[in-house]
Amino acid sequence: MKKSIIHIDQLFKKYKDADDFSINNLNLIIEEKEIFGLLGPNGAGKTTLLSVLCGLIKPTSGKFSINDLSYQNNATEIKKLMGVVPQEYALYPTLTARENLLYFGSMYGLKGKELKSKLELSLEHLGLLKFADKKVETFSGGMKRRVNLIAGILHNPLILFLDEPTVGVDVQSKNVIIDYLKELNSKGTTIIYTSHHLVEAQDFCTQIAIIDRGKIFAQGTPKQLIAQTENASNLEDVFISLTGKELRDVI
Template sequence: MQDKIIDIECLYKKYEGSEFFSVKDLSLCIDRGTFFGILGPNGAGKTTLISMLCGLIKPTSGKLLVNEMPYSTHAYTIKQQIGVVPQEYALYPTLTAYENLCFLGSMYGLKGKILKERVNHYLDYLGLEAFKHKKIETYSGGMKRRVNLIAGILHEPSLLFLDEPTVGVDLQSRLVIVDFLKQLYQKGTTIIYTSHHLAEVEELCTQIAIIDRGTIYALGTSEELKIQTGKETLEQAFLALTGTNLRDDV
């Protein structure tokens, strides 16, 4: 029997003033130790779903458990067990990478020797040791992405949420980030991951959910989704399930 780390039943979310549900009647179980990809076109409900899973916004209705706990009564405990790497840089531009990470690590209760060792270890692993005392505002996009990633995993969470962690980076940074994520996964971290880079999703994810219009359209491995749709690539399967119409939104 698999150990569920996320359990969702009949989840709904409607924002105040909106006529439509951003997430509707969504049910999903994610097993511990999974590298889980959430795919969908713009406006599909991905960000809303991830925001609820991270405890940033409350569902309108439905059940949402993380490690068998609801946010309503165990928010602090859950947030100590999860890591969040947002698409936007969650960094202070006028502080150095080292200063940013020491401050953000302290927010999770890390301090002293352990905090300094972890900051230095991850900066070195991701190729940033030589630049750790430079201000973030001087960093390239790829360097900022790597620091952003470190900020989300310093406390070594058992569950990690990643929103487009390689968007806008150079190939070298992408390869370093992907290798680092593989290492985290192999060490037992459950990863929930969103991306528009479908080749990357196919390379990394052991399970994939395709969502659109706030609900799940398909669920399975990359190979299962291709077989289900009769397509040769994940990109073709994705388009077969969600269509080719533009999803521009303002």
């Protein structure tokens, strides 16, 4: 039987001078070894929630635990369990791929043969080994995305947070990234994933929560969500049914 790895209880987040809460009395349980999709329109609260869970910003109120550890009392220990792959490239463009990954690996406490071995295997797995000593600024978007991913998983995190991991990449890079993430998940890594690619999410995720205005509107497997939504034949139909057709332009 699976256990919960993330437990969120009555979480609120309101930014200074904001009119509304970005996270509004949110309750959520995520089980271990899931590929959990957090889906919602622009401004729904997805990135804010990930930022709170990763310890990048503090909630206004409420509490959450990760792997049975309360974040209020175990922040340092919890951070060692997680990997984070942001939407923006977290790379140094004038360094090579190898230099970037050696740096990020050392930040996680990896060193020597262990670091070099993991680095080589990951670069090879994602088709980047022959470009390892080229500067990242010369890479295509798909190549940068793959290096960005490696930087977040070198230390074999128990939980991996991904914010739009395939945005702006070619089909081949997307397939390589998704296949690699599925392999990581099969080895025990719980994945928390946000995306606007609903077709991708429908195929990739084992569980999905749809968030809007800081609240969870629905949660279940893709098949369950489609089955319980009237006239829905895919996840996009579910999404529109729950969040509406109104434009969500955000400044």
